[in-house]
Amino acid sequence: MAMKIPFRRKLDFTYGEVAQVAPGIRRIIAENPSPFTFYGTGTYIVGRGEVAVIDPGPADAAHIDRLLDGIAGETVSHIFVTHTHMDHSPGSRLLQERTGAKTYAYGPHGAGKLEQGVPVEEGGDMAFQPDQLLGDGEILQGGGWSLECVYTPGHTSNHMCYQLRERKALFTGDHVMGWSTSIVSPPDGDMAAYIASLEKLLLRDDLVYWPTHGPSIEDPKPYVRAFITHRQERQEQVLVCVRQGVRRIEDMVPQIYAELPEFMYPAAARSVLASVVHLVELGRLRTDGEAQLAARYWLG
């Protein structure tokens, strides 16, 4: 019996409104809802007076306008980016044009590996170049706030979470979300790194998570453990498929994701690929060439 993840999907908000969601934390949600972004990108504003903005969102000028309207009279001193997907980082260029604030991130989008000589990255913001590169454990301070960088590769190779130290509140980007599991899509997405980055959170003292999409997560550790178990179960499901002679990822997807609508199959296939790559690395699966979408797999 697969374990159930206690998803949290209830979200009170109004598009276009900067709302105080906790002491020292405000949020405005961009109007870019989709099966991948839930209600849209939650852009966080940390502090008051001289503020940091985390994940300005897509290249949506109206969103940036509303954000700046909502903090009129205040100054944006820092722009932080959790990772370089199109719903997170492109807005930083618009916000920088309007405020002059510097951008901070782990790095530009990962080059990724190639699949048969063809780049298979989707949704990466290749134009993003942070003004300042951040390292794991680094602490940045601004007007009344300090943010600790927590490097959490897996969803992307450059994913960074940020802890507001004054509140022990962790901005988790797409690493841990309440409404859904994260997509881990090779080559830039890496399942071994993702699971290690979940385990890293278990050693921390965060009291609450603020994901970029969806509601906050209080008492987050049981939730993180559920995600780790879920990934282990997915790996077991892949091994069951292969044991039954289902050797191709496209044939595994309907079996593993029986409840998923069919239009999500391509995304699910990339998640299965992430598990498969990890299992090949562990020696539990083998393949006839490169571990890729179209390959066939056998038990290792």
Ligand SMILES: [Zn+2]
């Ligand atoms: Zn993302």
